[in-house]
Amino acid sequence: MFESFDALFLARFQFAFTIAFHIIFPAFTIGVASYLAVLEGLYLKTRNPVYQKLFRYWVKIFAVAFGMGVVSGIVMSYQFGTNWSVFSDKAGPVIGPLMGYEVLTAFFLEAGFLGVMLFGMNKVGEKLHFFATLMVAIGTAISAFWILSVNSWMQTPAGYAMNDVGQFVVTDWFEVVFNPSFPYRLAHMLLAAYLTVAFVVGAVGAWHLLKDKTNAAARKMFSMAMWMALIVAPLQVFVGDLHGLNTQEYQPAKVAAMEGHFDTEARAPLYLFGLPNEETAEVDYALKVPGLASIILKHDINAEVTGLDQFPREDWPPVATVFWSFRIMVGIGLLMVLAGLWSGLQRLRGKLYDNSLLLRFSVFMGPMGFVAVIAGWIVTEVGRQPWVIYGLLRTADAASPIDKAGVAGSLIAFIVVYFLVFGAGTFYILRKMAADPAKVTIPEYAKHKPTMAAERIYDEEA
Amino acid sequence: MDYALIWAILISVAVFAYVALDGFDLGIALLFPWFKKEEDRDVMMNTVAPVWDGNETWLVLGGGGLLAVFPLAYSVLMPALYMPVIAMLLGLIFRGVAFEYRFKTKRAKGVWDLSFIIGSLIAALSQGIMLGAMLQGIEVTDRAYSGGWFDWLTPFSFFCGIAVVIGYMMLGATWLVMKTKGDLQRQSYRAGWYSAILLVACIAFVSLYLPYVDSYIAERWFTYPASVGLWVLPVLLVVITLGLLRSLQKRQEGRPYLWGLGLFLLSFAGFAVSIFPYLVPRSITLWQAAAPENSLKFLLVGAVVLLPIIFAYTGYTYWVFRGKVDPNSGYHD
Numbered sequence: 001m002f003e004s005f006d007a008l009f010l011a012r013f014q015f016a017f018t019i020a021f022h023i024i025f026p027a028f029t030i031g032v033a034s035y036l037a038v039l040e041g042l043y044l045k046t047r048n049p050v051y052q053k054l055f056r057y058w059v060k061i062f063a064v065a066f067g068m069g070v071v072s073g074i075v076m077s078y079q080f081g082t083n084w085s086v087f088s089d090k091a092g093p094v095i096g097p098l099m100g101y102e103v104l105t106a107f108f109l110e111a112g113f114l115g116v117m118l119f120g121m122n123k124v125g126e127k128l129h130f131f132a133t134l135m136v137a138i139g140t141a142i143s144a145f146w147i148l149s150v151n152s153w154m155q156t157p158a159g160y161a162m163n164d165v166g167q168f169v170v171t172d173w174f175e176v177v178f179n180p181s182f183p184y185r186l187a188h189m190l191l192a193a194y195l196t197v198a199f200v201v202g203a204v205g206a207w208h209l210l211k212d213k214t215n216a217a218a219r220k221m222f223s224m225a226m227w228m229a230l231i232v233a234p235l236q237v238f239v240g241d242l243h244g245l246n247t248q249e250y251q252p253a254k255v256a257a258m259e260g261h262f263d264t265e266a267r268a269p270l271y272l273f274g275l276p277n278e279e280t281a282e283v284d285y286a287l288k289v290p291g292l293a294s295i296i297l298k299h300d301i302n303a304e305v306t307g308l309d310q311f312p313r314e315d316w317p318p319v320a321t322v323f324w325s326f327r328i329m330v331g332i333g334l335l336m337v338l339a340g341l342w343s344g345l346q347r348l349r350g351k352l353y354d355n356s357l358l359l360r361f362s363v364f365m366g367p368m369g370f371v372a373v374i375a376g377w378i379v380t381e382v383g384r385q386p387w388v389i390y391g392l393l394r395t396a397d398a399a400s401p402i403d404k405a406g407v408a409g410s411l412i413a414f415i416v417v418y419f420l421v422f423g424a425g426t427f428y429i430l431r432k433m434a435a436d437p438a439k440v441t442i443p444e445y446a447k448h449k450p451t452m453a454a455e456r457i458y459d460e461e462a
Numbered sequence: 463m464d465y466a467l468i469w470a471i472l473i474s475v476a477v478f479a480y481v482a483l484d485g486f487d488l489g490i491a492l493l494f495p496w497f498k499k500e501e502d503r504d505v506m507m508n509t510v511a512p513v514w515d516g517n518e519t520w521l522v523l524g525g526g527g528l529l530a531v532f533p534l535a536y537s538v539l540m541p542a543l544y545m546p547v548i549a550m551l552l553g554l555i556f557r558g559v560a561f562e563y564r565f566k567t568k569r570a571k572g573v574w575d576l577s578f579i580i581g582s583l584i585a586a587l588s589q590g591i592m593l594g595a596m597l598q599g600i601e602v603t604d605r606a607y608s609g610g611w612f613d614w615l616t617p618f619s620f621f622c623g624i625a626v627v628i629g630y631m632m633l634g635a636t637w638l639v640m641k642t643k644g645d646l647q648r649q650s651y652r653a654g655w656y657s658a659i660l661l662v663a664c665i666a667f668v669s670l671y672l673p674y675v676d677s678y679i680a681e682r683w684f685t686y687p688a689s690v691g692l693w694v695l696p697v698l699l700v701v702i703t704l705g706l707l708r709s710l711q712k713r714q715e716g717r718p719y720l721w722g723l724g725l726f727l728l729s730f731a732g733f734a735v736s737i738f739p740y741l742v743p744r745s746i747t748l749w750q751a752a753a754p755e756n757s758l759k760f761l762l763v764g765a766v767v768l769l770p771i772i773f774a775y776t777g778y779t780y781w782v783f784r785g786k787v788d789p790n791s792g793y794h795d
Contacts, residue, residue, distance in 0.1 A: 064562045070515055071558035075551045077525045081540025082547055088540070089605060092533025093753040097761040100530040103523045104768040111519045112775045115512030116782055123782050165605070167533070169754045400541040401606055410548045417552050421559055421577075428566040 007404040008396055011083045014411040016381075018075050020374050021418050025069030027373045030144055030190065031197025032062045033137040036117075040130050050220050053440040057217070058201075061432050063118050068425045070111075072418070083407065087388055087398035094160060094168045094176060095150045102146035110139035141190065148189055152182035154389050155380065156250045168389075180250055184243035185380075191236045192376065195336060196369025198228035202339075203366025204433045206359040213353050217437035222362070223352060229340035237333060241296075247380075248297055251390060252306045253315060254383035257322040259293050260286075261307040268293040268305035276319040281308070317385045325378040332372040339365055465759060466752035469531040470741070472765060476527055478730055480520035482633075482723055487514045489634020491557060491582035492627060493653055494575060502646050503575065505789045509641040511561055512783050516776055518554070530761050534605060535741040535751035542600045542607040542742075543592050543614050550588035556581025583627065590626030594619030597672065597679075597736060602745035618671070625664035629726065632657035636719035639710075643786050647715075654718055655710050658725075662703045665729055669696070672736065678744070679736050692735060699728055 005013075036058055043051035077099070080088045088096075116124060116132035124132070159175025160168045170176055205222030208215050248255045256262075260271045262281040270292035274283035291301045298305065308316055339361060346352045353359075388395040487510045497503060510517075528536040540547055560578035564571055591614060598619060601609035635654035639647055673680035683689050706721035741748045752758060 064566070067515075067559055067562045070518065071555040074518070074522055074525075074554060077522050077529075078540065078547055078551060080529060081525070081536045082544050085537035085541050085606065088529055089533050089537035092529045092536060093757040096526065096530025096533055096536075096753065097757050097764075099526045100523075100761045101764050103519065103526045104764050104772065107519045107522055108516065108768075108772045108776070111516035112772070112779055114515055115779050119512040120782055163754060167754065170756055170760070173756075173760055400537075400544075401608075402541055402544055403611070406544060406611060410544070413548065413552060417555060421555055424563060424570075425559060428563060431566075 005404075007402065007407050008399050010404060010407040010411055011399050011402070012395065014083060014407060014414060015079060017411070018072065018079060018414055018418070020377070021422060022069070022072040022076055023373060023377060024370050025065055025072060026140070026143070027189075027193045027196050027370065028065050028200070029062060029069050030140040030193035031195075031200075032058060032065065033133075033140045034194065035197055035201065036062060037130075037133050037137040040133050044126060044130055049442065050217055052442055053217050053437060054221060056442065057432075057435075057437045057440050059118065061429055064425055064429050064432070066110075066114065068422055072422070075414075081400075082410075083400050083402065084388070084398050085400040087393065090167050090393060090398075091154075091389060092167070094170055095153060098146050098150045098153075098177065102143055102150075106139045106143035106146065109142065110136050113139070144190055144193070145186060148186045149177050149179070149182050152185045153177075153179045155179075155185075155384055156181040157389055157392060168392075181243075181246055184239070184246045187239050188236070188243045188376075191232055191239055192369070192373050194228065195232050195236055196373060198225045198232065199336065199339070199362070199365045199369045200367075201225040202229065202362045203364075204437075206362035207433070208436060208438075209353055210356060210359050210363070215436070215438050217440070219353055221437065222359075223347075226340065226343035226347070226352065226362075229336060230344045231340070233333070233336040233340045237337060240330075240333065245297070247383075251383070253308060253311045254317060254322065254380070255297065256306060256308045256311075257317045257319045257383055258326040258379060259297075259305070260319065260323045261293065261305060262319075263309055264304060264307040266294065266302055266304045267291040268297070268303075268307075270296065271323075274323075276323045278316070278319050315386065317383045322379055322383045325375040325382070329372045329375040329379060332368045332375070335365065335368065336372075465755055465762065466531075466749050468762065469527075469752070469758055470748045472762075472769075473524060473527050473531070474730070474734065476520050476523045478727070480517070480524055481726055481730070483517035483520060484514070485630045485633040485726065486510070486637035486719070487517055487634075488557070488582040488586050489630035489632065490638065491560075491578045491634075492586065492631045493634050493638070493650075494579045496653060497646070497649065500571070501789055502649075505642060505646060505787050506638060507561065507564065507578075509638065509787050513779060514558075514561060516779065518558070521554075527761075531753050531758055532741055532748065532751040533753055535746055535748075538600065538602055538605070538607050538742050538746060539596075542609060543595060545611075546588040546591045546595070546614055550585045550592075553581045553584030553586075553588060557585060582630075586627045586630050587623040590623035591615070591619045593626065593733065594622030596743055597622070597733070599744040600742050602742060621664070622668065625661065625668065628657055628661045628664060629729075632661050633719070633722050633726070636710075636722045640716055640719055641785075641787055644789075646789070651710055651713065654722075655707070658703070658706050658710065658722070661725065662699070665699065665725070669699075669732065682736060695728055695732055695735070699725075702728060 036055055039051050039055040039058070042048070043055060113132040113135040116129065117136050120132065121129055153176055156179050157168075158179040159170060159172035161171050163169045201221050202225030205218045205220075205225060208218035209222055212218070244255065244258075257276075259268070260274055260276045260283045261268055262276075262283070267290055269286075269288035269290045271283055272287045272289065274286035274288070276283050294303045294305055295301050297303075308319070339358075342358055342361070343352060346355050346358055384390055386394055386396065388398045490506050490510060494503060494506070497506060525536075528539075556577040558581075560574045560581065564574040564578065567574070594616070595614035598613075598616060600607065601613070632654060635650050635657055638650035639654060642650060673683050683692060702721055702724040706718060706725065709717040709721055737743045739747045739749070741751045
């Protein structure tokens with residue numbers, strides 16, 4: 001089945017496949033961990049039992065997703081070496097320490113307090129338990145900080161020199177960590193994680209409201225989620241625009257591919273639809289708004305926008321993939337804004353929980369955050385091609401000396417195992433989500449010092 | 463200061479912490495075939511459920527740390543050990559998800575038991591095979607692996623794989639002795655006894671076989687008088703073996719696990735002595751593999767500050783979940 005592909009393509013496909021699967025889980029757990037911290041904090045402050053119920057409802061879902069994130073993440077930390085050994089040798093001195101810091105400041109923190117968060121409810125006091133939840137939430141965000149710094153450095157390298165064996169050597173760690181695209185990418189990704197989870201929570205709330213609109217736990221969930229949608233979705237559009245302008249400055253070829261601009265021109269059009277054709281360097285079947293791209297990218301309708309014609313062909317990213325992934329991401333983003341505004345309107349009218357069309361739309365939007373996250377990563381990663389370190393090291397020159405049969409074998413194994421294992425996990429998560437949040441039972445917090453070892457207190461038999 | 467050497471020691475600490483901690487997690491799974499009762503398996507899993515994730519993080523530190531401070535070694539070892547590394551990662555996936563999935567279903571509980579056992583077996587076996595493959599030596603040309611696709615697989619490396627499987631079973635059994643009571647504990651004492659004897663036999667075999675076939679290692683261990691100091695290791699092996707067996711026989715709950723760790727520490731020291739100063743045996747020394755000094759220093763600052771904190775809160779988690787796991791408390795909600 002792989003006759004027409006070379007070892008390099010298979011290695012790229014394997015990385016793309018494993019990381020696309022992986023990013024789903026951190027995107028989810030970053031958001032849910034923060035949501036759990038908010039829920040537990042609100043419970044301790046208000047003593048309203050609905051927050052406690054929601055906490056226990058979502059912590060079970062979190063546990064499954066976190067486990068999947070951990071095991072798919074370990075794959076990433078070894079795959080740089082197995083399949084991208086030249087890249088690891090050359091870039092290891094720069095990105096390695098950042099990932100080292102990720103392990104030391106984030107992974108241990110999350111893992112260390114996860115046990116207390118999941119199993120320690122009846123062993124430590126409620127304040128300590130809240131502390132553990134906070135540490136897990138903070139850990140997920142710190143992890144995002146470091147790994148996005150690594151990725152951003154590969155997009156917009158800074159603070160480096162080369163040594164005599166061809167390795168990148170750091171001249172300024174601050175410039176490396178806070179490289180030009182990092183703040184934008186970090187903000188964009190964290191907001192994406194929070195939005196993704198807001199829409200998952202909103203969909204679960206809406207699902208149960210469609211069955212019973214008086215369900216108090218579902219109402220609380222839906223209301224919280226729609227506040228997030230109303231506030232964060234427009235904020236994400238704003239941050240995304242800033243991120244785009246930053247990309248325009250440092251990676252203009254990527255933006256040209258995103259926009260389907262083959263030619264450099266003033267009053268550049270915005271393509272709403274079209275099929276970019278690299279052979280003819282034209283967008284077929286184009287539906288476009290003249291001048292709008294100049295307004296968006298330069299904030300001036302007459303400004304000239306750089307096209308792919310400014311770059312040699314061998315430096316072009318795959319245009320159609322980037323162009324379409326970008327449209328999918330932006331399209332979903334706009335739907336999220338729509339959902340936020342619509343819910344705001346319904347709330348003003350005092351009918352947030354009564355409009356079944358809004359509830360149905362919210363259920364539909366449930367998985368859309370994940371689609372947008374993956375589409376967004378395809379935009380930025382495929383848009384970086386043909387470079388693995390932008391402008392400095394080509395992807396084609398970075399791979400391990402592993403032959404085609406070897407990579408094909410591991411790729412097939414990853415595909416089979418991931419669909420099997422993470423398919424089962426998704427099934428268990430969906431089953432948890434189908435359970436009625438109003439029926440969650442609450443065991444007591446410990447009032448005395450702990451005596452017994454681990455008890456799995458949070459599981460019901462499904 | 464010799465930062466490369468400091469880092470070689472720190473990476474060794476991370477790898478040993480991984481083996482000492484995830485070793486008993488994996489070992490518990492490897493013992494499952496001899497513990498057939500569902501309630502026993504529930505308890506066994508719950509002795510490690512709150513800590514396994516942190517234990518596995520040491521493996522991430524080992525990998526990430528190697529990339530950071532010895533990028534050349536990382537970029538040679540990973541392709542050289544491609545198949546066992548991938549197999550280990552896949553095994554760890556099946557093992558890791560079982561902790562959660564197993565309690566999410568009645569119907570498929572057996573499936574996730576199997577996933578737990580086989581995933582752990584593949585992971586443990588792969589880790590042992592990698593150790594063996596490193597002891598055999600790894601071919602390098604121009605900063606890249608240049609050996610064959612199956613160089614890692616020999617009768618010797620496979621034997622090392624089996625030895626690690628047995629070693630983890632011993633750690634698992636001695637951990638269970640500490641964390642359980644009643645029949646489950648009695649059975650764990652027995653499992654600890656048999657696996658300890660088998661493990662010592664494996665260690666003895668590897669220790670005698672390696673110098674026999676490998677003159678470099680023979681010279682390292684048997685050059686008079688330079689090697690005399692090293693002979694303390696075989697002497698200690700005898701002492702610790704006797705200590706372990708005695709503590710199992712006398713039913714000293716907390717001690718067998720510590721003695722067992724001693725066996726691992728000794729084997730680890732033996733491994734280090736046999737490959738030093740190479741990180742990629744006979745091809746790349748730790749100084750050749752080291753990243754530029756400012757990378758070593760930058761991460762060292764973090765390690766010195768953060769590792770003690772990590773040890774502290776990891777210790778706290780173990781303290782919260784100290785004591786025996788009660789089989790009667792469990793799955794209510």
